[in-house]
Amino acid sequence: MSDLATKPDLDSNLEKHRVELTGYCYRMLGSAFEAEDAVQDTLVRAWRSYDRFEGRSSLRSWLYRIATNVCLDMLNAGNRRARPMDLSSPQTQATAVLNTLPEITWLEPVPDGRVLPATADPADMAVAKESVRLAFVAALQHLPSKQRAVLILREVLAWKASEVAELLDTSVASVNSALQRARATLAANEIRESDAADPLDADQQKLLxxxxxxxxxxxxxQLTALLHEDATLSMPPFDLWLHGPADIRAWHLNQGIxxxxxxxxxxxxxxLPAFGQYRISEPGDGHDPWALQVLEISGGKIVGLNAFLDTERWFPLFGLPEHLDAEPDQS
Structure with missing residues (x-):
C-alpha cells in the first residue's frame, strides 16, 4: 500500500481493538500506564507497517502479535510488578515501618472500562473480570514472560494452541508445555479467591x-466486624502490609488516625468495588484525595483492603474529583 492516507478507515479499524489490547497488555505488564503505552506503540507500528500486512491472518491476530512483541521487549528490562504481600512478611501495627519503594515496583489498579471490552455474554464478562483481579494479575507476574503470554492467550482469551504457536513462532508442543508449566506455577502460588462484585448482588451491596x-x-x-480473619491491608507505594482484623483496627486508630x-x-x-478516599483538607474547606481503595470480598467478608496512595496518578485515571467541597451544615 503506497499511501496510508488512502485508507481513511484504517485508524477506526485499529481503534476498535484498543480496549481488548489494553486488557491483554495490562495482564502482561501489571501496569495501567505501561499497558496504554504498549497499546499506543502497537497501533503506531501497525499503522506504519500496514502496507506489509498481507492478510495471511486476521487484523486482530496481527495486532496481538505486535502487542506481544512490544510487551516482551518491555519485560526484558526485568521489572516484575508486585503487591506488598509478594515482597515481605506482614508487620504488626506496633512495629510498622513505612518504607517507600519506586513506582515501577507495584502492581497497579486499572479502571474496568480501559481493559474490559463490552460483551453481551455474562459468562465471557465474568471470565474477563476474573482475569484482571489484583490477585490474578499479581500471580501472572510470577511467570516468565512467554509463559505469561501463552496462559493469557489460551486460558483468558481462549485462543487455540495452534493460533498461539503461530503468533509466537513456535510449535504447538512448546505452547502446551509452556501452558502446563504456567498452570503449575499459578497453582503453587495459591491465588486468593475473591467474589465477582460488578454488578454487586444484594448482600455485597449491603456489605459495602x-x-x-x-x-x-x-x-x-463495626469495620472490624466486616473483615475476614485473614484480611490484609496494603498501601503502595509503602511496602508495609498488615494481616488480620486486630492489626488493621489498631493501624486505623494509631498511625492511620x-x-x-x-x-x-x-x-x-x-x-472489584473501589472508592476514592478523601481526607479532611488542611484548611478545613472540604476533603482532598488521599487513596484509591480497592476492596476484595469473599464469602460475605472483606478479605483485602488495598489503598493506592499516589492519587495524582489514580484519581484522574478513574475520573475522580480533585476535591470534595464541605458538606452543608445540617444543624
Whole structure:
C-alpha cells in the first residue's frame, strides 16, 4: 500500500481493538500506564507497517502479535510488578515501618472500562473480570514472560494452541508445555479467591454500605466486624502490609488516625468495588484525595483492603474529583 492516507478507515479499524489490547497488555505488564503505552506503540507500528500486512491472518491476530512483541521487549528490562504481600512478611501495627519503594515496583489498579471490552455474554464478562483481579494479575507476574503470554492467550482469551504457536513462532508442543508449566506455577502460588462484585448482588451491596458507614463514621468496631480473619491491608507505594482484623483496627486508630472524617466516592477497579478516599483538607474547606481503595470480598467478608496512595496518578485515571467541597451544615 503506497499511501496510508488512502485508507481513511484504517485508524477506526485499529481503534476498535484498543480496549481488548489494553486488557491483554495490562495482564502482561501489571501496569495501567505501561499497558496504554504498549497499546499506543502497537497501533503506531501497525499503522506504519500496514502496507506489509498481507492478510495471511486476521487484523486482530496481527495486532496481538505486535502487542506481544512490544510487551516482551518491555519485560526484558526485568521489572516484575508486585503487591506488598509478594515482597515481605506482614508487620504488626506496633512495629510498622513505612518504607517507600519506586513506582515501577507495584502492581497497579486499572479502571474496568480501559481493559474490559463490552460483551453481551455474562459468562465471557465474568471470565474477563476474573482475569484482571489484583490477585490474578499479581500471580501472572510470577511467570516468565512467554509463559505469561501463552496462559493469557489460551486460558483468558481462549485462543487455540495452534493460533498461539503461530503468533509466537513456535510449535504447538512448546505452547502446551509452556501452558502446563504456567498452570503449575499459578497453582503453587495459591491465588486468593475473591467474589465477582460488578454488578454487586444484594448482600455485597449491603456489605459495602456497612463499610462506607463504618469508615466514614470511623467506627472501627463495626469495620472490624466486616473483615475476614485473614484480611490484609496494603498501601503502595509503602511496602508495609498488615494481616488480620486486630492489626488493621489498631493501624486505623494509631498511625492511620488521620483518616478519621474521610469521605468515600464509589468507583470500580479490576472488576472489584473501589472508592476514592478523601481526607479532611488542611484548611478545613472540604476533603482532598488521599487513596484509591480497592476492596476484595469473599464469602460475605472483606478479605483485602488495598489503598493506592499516589492519587495524582489514580484519581484522574478513574475520573475522580480533585476535591470534595464541605458538606452543608445540617444543624
Amino acid at each position: 454500605e456497612r463499610y462506607v458507614a463504618a469508615f466514614e463514621g470511623y467506627d472501627m468496631d 488521620g483518616c478519621k472524617g474521610s469521605r468515600l466516592v464509589p468507583t470500580v477497579a479490576n472488576g
